[in-house]
Each structure stands twice: as structure tokens, then as C-alpha cells.
Amino acid sequence: MTDTIVELSHVTKRFGDFTAVRDLSFALKRGSILGFLGPNGAGKTTTLRMMLGILPPDEGTIRVLGKSIGEVRARIGYLPEERGLYKRMRADAAIAYLATLKGMKRADALARARQMLDGFGLGDFKRVRIEGLSKGMAQKVQVLSAVVHDPEFVILDEPFSGLDPVNQSELEAFIRDLAAQGKTILFSTHTMQHAERLCDRLIVLAKGAKVFEGTLDEARGLLPRRARLAADTDLGFLASVPGVAQIAPPAPGQPLWTVDLKEGDDGRALLAACFERKTPLTHFDVSPPSLHDVFVSLVGAHHTGAPAQSEAA
Amino acid sequence: MNRAFLIARQEFIKYVTRRGFFISILMFPLWIVVVTLIPQWTAGSDSPRIFTIVDNTGGTWREAILTAIARDNESRDLAALAHYAGGFADVSKLPPATASMLAHPDTQASRRLFEKAGGLDAVRAQLQPHLKPGAPPFTVPMPRYVYAAPPPDLARSPDAKTIAAALARESGPFEIDAVVVVPSGFGPSAPQADFWSTTPRGNLRGFVDDALSNALRLAAVRAIAPNVSDRELLTDGADLESRNPAHTDGSSGAFDQGVPIALAIILFVVSVMNSSVLLQGVVEEKSTRMIEVLLSCATPREITTGKLVGVIAVALTTLLIWGLALLAMMALASHETAALVFSSLRAAATLQTVPLLLVFFLCGLLIYGSLFLAIGSMANSLADAQSLLGPSMLILMLPNLMIAGVMANPNGPLATGLSWVPIYTPFFMMLRISSHPPVWQLWGTTILALVTTALMIIWTGRVFANNVLTTERPPALGVLVGRLFRRRGA
Numbered sequence: 001m002t003d004t005i006v007e008l009s010h011v012t013k014r015f016g017d018f019t020a021v022r023d024l025s026f027a028l029k030r031g032s033i034l035g036f037l038g039p040n041g042a043g044k045t046t047t048l049r050m051m052l053g054i055l056p057p058d059e060g061t062i063r064v065l066g067k068s069i070g071e072v073r074a075r076i077g078y079l080p081e082e083r084g085l086y087k088r089m090r091a092d093a094a095i096a097y098l099a100t101l102k103g104m105k106r107a108d109a110l111a112r113a114r115q116m117l118d119g120f121g122l123g124d125f126k127r128v129r130i131e132g133l134s135k136g137m138a139q140k141v142q143v144l145s146a147v148v149h150d151p152e153f154v155i156l157d158e159p160f161s162g163l164d165p166v167n168q169s170e171l172e173a174f175i176r177d178l179a180a181q182g183k184t185i186l187f188s189t190h191t192m193q194h195a196e197r198l199c200d201r202l203i204v205l206a207k208g209a210k211v212f213e214g215t216l217d218e219a220r221g222l223l224p225r226r227a228r229l230a231a232d233t234d235l236g237f238l239a240s241v242p243g244v245a246q247i248a249p250p251a252p253g254q255p256l257w258t259v260d261l262k263e264g265d266d267g268r269a270l271l272a273a274c275f276e277r278k279t280p281l282t283h284f285d286v287s288p289p290s291l292h293d294v295f296v297s298l299v300g301a302h303h304t305g306a307p308a309q310s311e312a313a
Numbered sequence: 314m315n316r317a318f319l320i321a322r323q324e325f326i327k328y329v330t331r332r333g334f335f336i337s338i339l340m341f342p343l344w345i346v347v348v349t350l351i352p353q354w355t356a357g358s359d360s361p362r363i364f365t366i367v368d369n370t371g372g373t374w375r376e377a378i379l380t381a382i383a384r385d386n387e388s389r390d391l392a393a394l395a396h397y398a399g400g401f402a403d404v405s406k407l408p409p410a411t412a413s414m415l416a417h418p419d420t421q422a423s424r425r426l427f428e429k430a431g432g433l434d435a436v437r438a439q440l441q442p443h444l445k446p447g448a449p450p451f452t453v454p455m456p457r458y459v460y461a462a463p464p465p466d467l468a469r470s471p472d473a474k475t476i477a478a479a480l481a482r483e484s485g486p487f488e489i490d491a492v493v494v495v496p497s498g499f500g501p502s503a504p505q506a507d508f509w510s511t512t513p514r515g516n517l518r519g520f521v522d523d524a525l526s527n528a529l530r531l532a533a534v535r536a537i538a539p540n541v542s543d544r545e546l547l548t549d550g551a552d553l554e555s556r557n558p559a560h561t562d563g564s565s566g567a568f569d570q571g572v573p574i575a576l577a578i579i580l581f582v583v584s585v586m587n588s589s590v591l592l593q594g595v596v597e598e599k600s601t602r603m604i605e606v607l608l609s610c611a612t613p614r615e616i617t618t619g620k621l622v623g624v625i626a627v628a629l630t631t632l633l634i635w636g637l638a639l640l641a642m643m644a645l646a647s648h649e650t651a652a653l654v655f656s657s658l659r660a661a662a663t664l665q666t667v668p669l670l671l672v673f674f675l676c677g678l679l680i681y682g683s684l685f686l687a688i689g690s691m692a693n694s695l696a697d698a699q700s701l702l703g704p705s706m707l708i709l710m711l712p713n714l715m716i717a718g719v720m721a722n723p724n725g726p727l728a729t730g731l732s733w734v735p736i737y738t739p740f741f742m743m744l745r746i747s748s749h750p751p752v753w754q755l756w757g758t759t760i761l762a763l764v765t766t767a768l769m770i771i772w773t774g775r776v777f778a779n780n781v782l783t784t785e786r787p788p789a790l791g792v793l794v795g796r797l798f799r800r801r802g803a
Binding site: 052070081084097100 | 323327330331604605606607609610612
């Protein structure tokens, strides 16, 4: 059993003159949850489609589960960004049909589909046509279709898109459950909170190129820490304190000053400076940067809006 | 291949459970019934043509026309009686001559025998003891043409005004359809008469023309052979019976041309009907992104193969149902009609031709299906598909416009030439197959149809793989043709 689930090596994909993915390389270890981040048009969906064998790369190689994609198609689960099921099929039959295409026997697939629908609270709707389900229910059916055949590797393209907060929480729990079963999960998103809560590792794409790969802590380490202070007097004097990169006064109606610290600084010098000036503080905290800040910082320089292209990349 | 089969199965279930499938299945036989039966029903319920004759010669020619009407009525009586006997009498118990007369009522010999036997009442009397229990009473057919005496004004002065008044139904109790005016000098040397009518219904003019022409010939013959009776001269004629060696039962094969035409039209109807559904299905899968899910499970070739096999299964199911509908219709049709249809089917579908018919049918279906599938994969919406489908349909419909020309001489240069146009080969060879085209043409066109089908499937696979995920405008024609010859690693 190979330990590397996916390995992309110098993969490039072009659509005419437009390069959707540029010299992309990464590897994904078994049992991990990888967050695939990037703004619209960054090349996320194109990369996922190449990993599924839907699109061939123009350059580079892709190995999934140690083999070419055609040999392991049945061991991969896929949830596309835009949900698609046959509207006139019944929920259990829709799930079972995709499971049979992934190699399951029809009777087993149908039994498993009904069992999963029961588990997801959709037992009463298993004989309802997809067109008769609510959007949330149809999305759950689609999620179940992606994993009904018990895949080793699950690719989820924007899985939280269009879900209400309750369904988002349920899906998060489901993804954690899949990971607990030892499945390897790759999901794309541009909602940073989900990535922060779920991912072991992150890859950030911008304009088709990888701009970051690492853990959440490594991502946060890319930006300096930030201190937030409140006092009844002006704190502008803190700008001259060693270790301070930048200071911003409170926004109108807000009490907190924001101080960006230089790399490696922990903010103790700020407290010392306030003590020396006998300035009492009503609030003080130092926190690492959010993934949102890191993301904006990483892609901000590259991102100028989604390019006009034929693929929803 | 297992995935292709699963996709085919799903496509089959998807299409045959749609309401549209049942509607289309019912529509075609209903259309056939309407097209064939309505003219018969309207013919049966048509009112007689009432006309009048102003014979200014004294009445000789009016009598000739009235004699022709009497003979026409006699023929119709015999035909109706034969039809009645076929359905409700035990004909085997009739005297052989009478049975033969009723079996072939259209021949001159039968008509002579009918007259000799005493006409309608006499033959009905012969038939009466042999009627089956519960037989309905015989209905004497309505005459096609009825003579009415001319209104006095018209008889006195047959000019444009009185004729117009008669035709406008202002001058008498009858609805007069036509006025025949025979001038005083009418005869072999001056054969001009007038036929006035504002409603040229039926074939009354032709009937009157024939009656007067026969009367003129009769007058000419009587001048040189005064001993020959009028009846004899008017009834004598050749009985040219149609025969076809392919019909071992000796039947004429009246529907022999109809069977291949029906097969070719069914190929077209079934292909276009099912391929349109295939096209709509692909456009729908593209718009709902279901196609992306399918592509994550199977290769483009497995998907296209599955879809085409699914369409074949739907088409064969359609044919099976229509075949059963035909059997049901034959059970309702007269014994003679059913015998003629089955005889022609047997002649067209022999052990030698059935495999070829099947090959051409499947090739035609796959060629049309591939084309529609390719169009569907290039279109982003049904509106897009329509813009591509329009020109394609014009090309595909062309063979239907050539049926008459091809069937006029099924082995002539036009038919042979069209048979070698690759996308038309299946259609025209189905039309020609019962006309015994040369063996080299059969082999050649079979190979051509198979190669064309294979190339179309390969091309469709490439077009599908290249376009099914894009939201771009459909590619230019040159690009599409290029894909037929360029390999692509999708």
C-alpha cells in the first residue's frame, strides 16, 4: 500500500493561449486532509479535473494511488463544484448508479445507498426523485454519491458552497469522520474558516501557480503577529517602540489600536512601554494572523480578478 | 466495457420511462392509421356526384353515359359483395365459379360472370345459405355518380346563364355538381362536348369522358361489325395480373415497394426521434454538470459508447412495439390486406436480406446518433444545439426527398450514386435491397456503411472529449473535420 496518495510533478495545463495551471508539483500523504485554496480562476478546479483524469495535463505527470488515473478511477470519490444528478432519478437509485459505475454490484450499491441515506436523516426521502428534494437534501445526496463506494481518496470541489450554516457543520463533521476512517481528503475552498478547522496541510494557488504549501502554523508564520490594545489616552507613542512594524489608531467608534509586530516579536515591549509611560490599558492581546490575512497577503499581489476563460478553473 | 453497459442501461431506462417516449411510440402508428384510413373513411362516406345531361342530339349519348353508370354500379356491387363474402360467408361451400368470382372481383371475367349470374340479387341469394352465424346484413354500396334530369330552363336553353343557375342550385331540388352539354352535331366526326362544373369533385369528368369515348368507339365498331353486341364490346378487355417470383404464394406483391420505403422511413423516424432525445440528454448533462460526475467515473469513449448502445436499445424497443402494433392492425384489417402485407414482408425480408437490413439499420442509427451526440457535446444550451441541428437536419432529410426518384429505378444511376454517399448509404440500401442490387454493390456498400459508422463513432468520441466540459462557442467546421484525423489523449 503506497503512502503517497497523489503526486503531481511539474503539471501544466493550457486552454489556448491561457495557462490555467503552471508547473504545479505537490504530493499528498495517506490519511491527511489537504485544503486547496485560491481565488476564482486560480486553477483549483482544473487541477482537480486533471487528478480525476477528466482533463489531460499538457505537461508533467500525475500519479494517483501510485498508478495512472485510469487504473484507480474506482478508488476515488468526487464531489463537483456545481452539483449534478439526474433530476428524474430517485435518491437511492441516483447514489447506487454512480456506485455501480465505480465498481459496486447493483444490489450492494442500493443497500449501501439506503443505509447512508438513513444515516443522513434522509431515510424518508430515498424514493423521492432528485427534482423533488430541497437544495440542501440534493447536496447531501450528491455528497453521499461521492463516497458511497468507500473510496480511498476523496476530492471535494467547494463542498460547502451553497450550504446553510447547519448543513455546513454537518458536512464538516462528515469530512472529519471520513478522515477518521483513514481516507485521504482533498478539498478546494475559498472559505478560510473551513480550511482552518479541517486541514492538516494547505496549498494556495494564484493564477495557476502554487504560492504556498505547508501546515496551518507554517501559513500563519508567514505574517507577523498582531497586537490589539485599548486605553483612555492616545497610544501613538507605541510607533517608536522597537519591534513595532506599523500602528493603526482605532476605527471611528471602535476602542482598539492595532499594532503589527515585526517578525519574531512577541509584544512584551509594548506592555513595558505603556508601564514606563504610566498609561493604563483596558485591553491587550497578541494573536497570530488569521488564515484569511495570510490568504489575502499571498494572493493579493497576483489576484486581479478571474481571467476570461472557458473553464471554470 | 462494463461501465459502458451500465451507462447504456441507465440511458435506456431514462428514455423509456419518459412520457415523451410513450407519446412518440403511440404517435407513429396513429399517424399511419390516420394516413391510411382517413381517405378510405372519407371515400366511403362521400356523397354521390349528381350531374345532368343536356343531349341536343336526341338522347343517344345520354343513354351511353347512363349505361356506363349502370356498369360502374355493377362493379361496385361485386367488389362490395366480395368483401362481404370474405368476412362473413363460408366461401368454400359456394360453387367454384362463384367462389373464384368473389376471390377476384376486379377482373373482366368476374364482372362478366356476375352479370351472367343475374347481378347483385342473384349472387346474394347464392351467398345467403352460407353466411356465418351473426353475419350483419349486406349494405349495397352507394353509387358514385347519379344522373338527374335537367331543370326545364336548362333543357330548353343550355346557355351560360341557365347552366350557372343549375350549378348554383337555384333551379331544382338537387345539388347538381356538373352539367354535360352534348351539342346537336356530336359524333365521331365532331366529338366536342362541354363539361360544366364549379366543384370538380371526384373523377366525374374523367368518367364522362371515358363513357363518351367508349360510345364513340362503339359507334365506329358497330359501323363495320353490326352483329357484335354493345355489352360484349364494352366488357372485353385484357386481365393483366401482376406476378412476382419472390411471392411463392402467387400473390402480386402490391406492397413490395411499400415495405422498403416503410423500412427506410422508419429508420429515419426512429433515428431522428431517439437521437434528438440523446442530444437533449447531453445538453442537459452539460448544463447540470452531471457530465463531470460521469467523466470522473468513466472515460469519454465509455460514455459515448454507452449512450449510443442505449439509443440502439431504445430504437429496437420502439421497433418491437411498432411491429406488435402492425400485427394488431393486421388482425383488424381485412384478410386480403393482411395477406398482401405479409407476403410483401416475406419477399423483402428473406434469409439473405434480413442480416443486411439489420446491419444497415444499425449503421444508420449509429451514424445519426453519433452526429447528434457530437452536436449535443458542442452545444451549451438547446438554443445552441438548434443552430447546429438546422443545417444537419437539412442534410439528413435529403434522402426522404429522393425516395420517389430512387424507387422509380432502384438499380439505376441515381439510386446507385446516392448509395455510395457515406452518410446516406444505409438509407438508400434499405430502399434498394429488395430490388436485388448487384452483389458487388451489396458488399461494397455494407463495408462502406460499417467503415463510416466506425469513423463517426471515433470522431464523436474525440469531439465529445474535447467539448463536453467547455462553455466556449462550438468549434468551427474545419476544426471538427480536423478532429476526425487527429489523435488526442483524453
